[in-house]
Amino acid sequence: MKYSYYPGCTLRTKAKKLDDYMRASARVLGIELEEIENWQCCGGVYPLSSDEIATKLSSVRALNEAKEKGQDLVTLCSACHHVIKRVNDDMQNVEDIRTRANNYLKFDEPYKGETKVLHFLEILRDEIGFDKLKEKVVNPLTGKKIGAYYGCLLLRPSEILAFDNPENPTIIEEFIRALGAEAVIYPYRNECCGGYISLKAKDLSENMCNNIVNSADGFGAEMLITACPLCQYNVTKNSEKELPVIYFTEILAEALGVKEEVDAQ
Amino acid sequence: MSHGNKNQAAMVKEISGTNPLKCMKCGKCSASCPAFDKMDIKPHQFVSYVVNEDVESLAKCESLWVCLSCFACVERCPRDVKPGKIVDAARQIVVRQKGGNYLSANEIPELIDEDLPQQLLVSAFRKFRR
């Protein structure tokens, strides 16, 4: 299994571990990742305006490169996934954006949204399968009570992201169970952490993150896992309760027995 | 009723790609919005400003800068109106005008800490500035 891989800005810096744990785990699972050459930042938020293309071009370049290699494009950061998947949907379905982006980029062959965009979790679920993943676990996380924190970007708008049931998702819970831990279900797992708003309106983010953490704690979670560096930051910084929030790839690496090797790097 | 700027209202409709007339004023967006309390114009009211061609008031409101683009309103809107897209279109109109930036580079140092991920700054820049 060979995929094109788009890491994104934060995974190169503040969230390097999110990336490292994933790469180590991917090796164990036989997932081959080829990093997109010269990838550029996705912009962090999907540009909603339907009348400009400049903010979408970096995603289109990455998508086209994967297409030329004949590979699916894998993402790990929730924000990158959200942006690239939606831009891809525009390239498939919005004629105006497709035409203008192609006119500007002048690829050998126009890009029409051919590339399949997958989140790493989707590979675990759909390509590897959680049953198979379970077999590969050498260090089951038995007894741990883990809450999945999805946030907003992976799930919405479900019409386009088509990742999971946006109001009652199960993919990360299944992932947790495959690793041998107990999945704690709490209703705030798909609520927003505040995102970029924490920069200028910290109190708003605090209120939201406290709701999330209190709910998870109330239902017995001992830690939260997430796929998004921004979620990780906000929920950790902006909540009163000290509930650890870590990347899902960390517990994956732990269960697969490669965590120490990464930490030692 | 409408003394406002027709062009700007049309522009909001075009940028957002939504039809505000589909709204039935159910309020599910406002019930879902995590930033509701910070908003001066509430999500269910966005459409009225566009219909009444009063984009100017919308452009001056605080709501533009506290919307999180979490898409809860977009996901749950039963009428396919997508209020989040309307507020984003109004925000676009503001930041595209000169001096419409909500965030200046000078403010940044005092706002950040060492754990802050790049993603946050990138997103904030895209949302708050041209």
Next chain:
Amino acid sequence: MSIKGEEFRPQIVAFCCNWCSYAGADLAGSSRLAYPADVKIIRVPCSCRVNPMFILRAFEKGADGVIICGCHPGDCHYSTGNYYARRRMTLLFSMLDYVGIERGRTRVEWVSAAEGVKFSQTMNEFVETIRGLGKNVRLGDLRCKK
């Protein structure tokens, strides 16, 4: 839309089955859902009554587009008529394409008696397509022009 001097006004024939599409057209009418006057409807009992000959004749006589409307698959008043129509028209349209009548000039659409909106939308779209394609000259029989 007024009749202006040299504006291209296509000649469009619509065959509508009596049970669904003709009723859908009536509903579009009573709901005042406008579509261009270029469309003229011929009522047939079922879309399977539409003989390819009629369509050829229309093009010979100078039609710029022909659309056939019937009940949705599975909803035919005569159970299976629209399936026959669908198969026949698929064949006919590829043949017409072969002789140079663009695909866009012919269309099959399923419109139920309750779909006034769809009828109007379909006709607006179809007329728009035909306007884009311009006047049809292929198959036109000059003897028919007198």
Next chain:
Amino acid sequence: MHGIGVFVCHCGSNIAATVDVKKVVEMARLEPGVVHAEDYQYMCSEAGQEKIAAAIREKNLKGIVVCSCSPRMHEATFRKCAEKAGINPYMVEIANIREQCSWIHKDIAEGTEKAVILTRAAIAKVNLNTSLVPGESLVTKRALVIGGGIAGIQTALDIADAGYEVDIVEKTPSIGGKMAQLDKTFPTLDCSACILTPKMVDAAAHEKITLYTYSEIEKVSGFVGDFTVEIRKKARYVNMDKCTGCGVCMEKCPSKKALSEFNAGLNTRPAIYTPFAQAIPNVPVIDPTQCTKLKTGKCGLCERFCQAGAIDYTQQDEIVTQKYGAIVVATGFDVIKLDNYDEYAYSQSKDVITSLELERIMNAAGPTKGHLERMSDGKHPKNIVFIQCVGSRCNDSKGKPYCSKICCMYTAKHAMLIRDKYPDVNVTVFYIDVRTPGKNFDEFYRRAVEEYGVNYVKGQVGKVTPEPDGSLTVHGVDLLENKQLKVSADMVVLAAAIEPNPAVRKIATMLTASIDTNNFLTEAHPKLRPVESPTAGVFLSGVCQGPKDIPETVSQAGAAAIKVVGLLAKDKLLTNPCTAKPDELRCNGCSVCANVCPYGAISYEDKLVNDHGVRETRRVAVVNSALCQGCGACTVACPSGVMDLQGFSNRQIIAEVDAICR
């Protein structure tokens, strides 16, 4: 043909406002064959018809064209008028210059031009019309009602009381339908079972009514007056003649895990069961997916305990074939699945329920014996929140675009009943609009507010979150106060949208009755023929046609019954004379036409033909005009172009094409 008359209707201003009627008359006069043309305010009025009749007589007209509304509206009117005046009714053509011209165009020049062309096409067609004479067919004096809810029961009772045989086919083991599941009914709060069960008993006891419960429609053929229907009587594994309805089998059955359909899945029932105590017939059925004996061959307890010897594990499905003159669809509704509304935590919490489930909880025969209890822990709730419009009025892909109509009233009913019985319970209703048109309806809702203190809040709820302490938080908004609200509740009740019974699609296809985008059956005319389907002989009763409450359903059921009675009262029906007709001289008997005919109306006979003096016996197609429905499939299939359709002949349609493209 010489002697055509053209009559252009103004339809008040409906046509005349956008079509220059005088101009249409003037242009019609120029068409070949036209000897008379005139216009009039209302052609369909008595005076208008008199004008037509007078012209036919005075000018010796052979055929007429009426330029007016849709032929689906007044073709029959003008045919009758022509016949009275002495010409064949099929010498009439209609140019539809209202629905398909004046109502959709605004520009007079444009409208007039199109009206002239449509008139021209009708004139070209009528030129080639021939006199047609309808045949006759006999009417089978028996009606079929599909569905045994209140709609079906009422329709059947009314038909039977008029003296005709009626069969009710009901899919489930008992008649009664959704109404049997209800506890109380609005706006009078009388007990649903108390008013329904006598009707169920009446239906069962009526000498003219036959019940086929636990049965489904398998196949329908034929046409108005003469339908043939195959009914599948599913194996009950209980002999209906022997069973005494004692109920011992249900008590003894060890397999009690199946969810009770009647109690909306809130509790369980045995594998051998009647849906509810007052079921009619009071004969249980064995659910083969649950019965240990049928699945593994072991057990057999019910057989051992049945003193009447009614259990029969070898029973098979049985197909009954019956003839009917008319069919009434009364298939009713279901509550939508709430998979698309997980924000309301229906699948996550047992204490989030639908209104139909609440109905069962409130009912003395329900899972909690009528006590208001939470399904999760059996505790008495102190705060109940109702959420309206869940899945109704949605134009996204998740819900239904229509208003389900009954929810506002039943929610007011529930709120009132709860406050009446348990004054300690706080009731909050989140609504978008309160819609209560109907006799004593708004008064009823106001009573809930004014006398019972139900708290109505305008604003749709965004999300319901289960809390660690077992309560629920309702995240709502008060739009009038412009405030977000978080309401703590012990129970949340969702007014889930209703949708037509999913089985209706298959039934509609079998009946060739049309269905709309929401799977509601289409009526022949939305105002003037609301209980008839466009397919002759098929009638509509109850929610299968659109959302309705009980009184509306009962009225419609009666209306459908009178239409059926009107049909069955006739001995013979005139058949459509627009049937297929082969040209025997040119037919080579290739059999293609018979293969496409959906009615088996075409056969082949060896006939003596005289082909330009050559007399020989040839195999030629023969159409049975009593069976032919006039679809025209054969006319196009015929490789030699020999088959034609009377009233819509090749030449007629080509003449129309020519006239339009001229």
